[in-house]
Amino acid sequence: MSQSRIHISQAMADDTITRYLNDYRCPDCLLDWQDEWDCACNDRCPACHKEIVPLHSEDIAL
Numbered sequence: 363m364s365q366s367r368i369h370i371s372q373a374m375a376d377d378t379i380t381r382y383l384n385d386y387r388c389p390d391c392l393l394d395w396q397d398e399w400d401c402a403c404n405d406r407c408p409a410c411h412k413e414i415v416p417l418h419s420e421d422i423a424l
Protein backbone atom coordinates (compact mmCIF):
# COMPACT_ATOMS: atom_id res chain seq x y z
CA MET A 363 0.00 0.00 0.00
CA SER A 364 1.42 3.34 -0.87
CA GLN A 365 -0.40 6.42 0.20
CA SER A 366 1.28 9.66 -0.50
CA ARG A 367 -0.11 12.64 1.32
CA ILE A 368 2.27 15.46 0.88
CA HIS A 369 2.06 18.91 2.31
CA ILE A 370 4.93 21.19 1.47
CA SER A 371 3.81 24.07 3.69
CA GLN A 372 5.15 22.41 6.85
CA ALA A 373 8.60 21.88 5.36
CA MET A 374 10.35 23.15 8.47
CA ALA A 375 8.84 20.39 10.57
CA ASP A 376 10.57 17.74 8.52
CA ASP A 377 14.01 17.67 6.99
CA THR A 378 12.99 15.35 4.18
CA ILE A 379 12.49 17.33 1.03
CA THR A 380 10.10 15.96 -1.53
CA ARG A 381 10.73 17.03 -5.08
CA TYR A 382 8.69 16.29 -8.14
CA LEU A 383 9.94 15.43 -11.57
CA ASN A 384 7.24 16.69 -13.90
CA ASP A 385 6.79 15.72 -17.52
CA TYR A 386 5.36 18.34 -19.83
CA ARG A 387 4.26 18.39 -23.42
CA CYS A 388 3.26 21.42 -25.41
CA PRO A 389 0.36 20.51 -27.72
CA ASP A 390 1.23 23.32 -30.11
CA CYS A 391 4.96 22.75 -30.51
CA LEU A 392 4.89 18.98 -29.80
CA LEU A 393 7.80 19.60 -27.51
CA ASP A 394 8.49 17.37 -24.53
CA TRP A 395 10.52 18.36 -21.51
CA GLN A 396 10.96 17.59 -17.84
CA ASP A 397 11.48 19.85 -14.93
CA GLU A 398 12.01 19.46 -11.25
CA TRP A 399 9.87 21.37 -8.76
CA ASP A 400 8.82 21.12 -5.16
CA CYS A 401 5.25 20.63 -6.31
CA ALA A 402 3.39 19.35 -9.36
CA CYS A 403 3.00 22.81 -10.79
CA ASN A 404 2.60 24.16 -14.28
CA ASP A 405 5.50 25.19 -16.43
CA ARG A 406 5.84 27.29 -19.54
CA CYS A 407 6.73 25.97 -22.95
CA PRO A 408 10.29 27.08 -23.76
CA ALA A 409 9.26 27.75 -27.35
CA CYS A 410 5.88 29.51 -27.17
CA HIS A 411 5.63 30.33 -23.43
CA LYS A 412 2.21 28.76 -23.12
CA GLU A 413 1.38 27.51 -19.64
CA ILE A 414 1.40 23.73 -19.61
CA VAL A 415 -0.08 21.39 -17.01
CA PRO A 416 2.19 18.42 -16.22
CA LEU A 417 1.30 15.20 -18.00
CA HIS A 418 2.81 13.17 -15.26
CA SER A 419 4.67 13.91 -12.07
CA GLU A 420 6.83 11.63 -10.09
CA ASP A 421 7.96 12.33 -6.55
CA ILE A 422 11.64 11.92 -5.94
CA ALA A 423 12.63 11.88 -2.30
CA LEU A 424 16.10 13.15 -1.65
Ligand SMILES: [Zn+2]
Nearest residue numbers: 388391407410
Ligand atom coordinates in the same frame (compact mmCIF):
# COMPACT_ATOMS: atom_id res chain seq x y z
ZN1 LIG B 1 4.85 25.50 -27.20
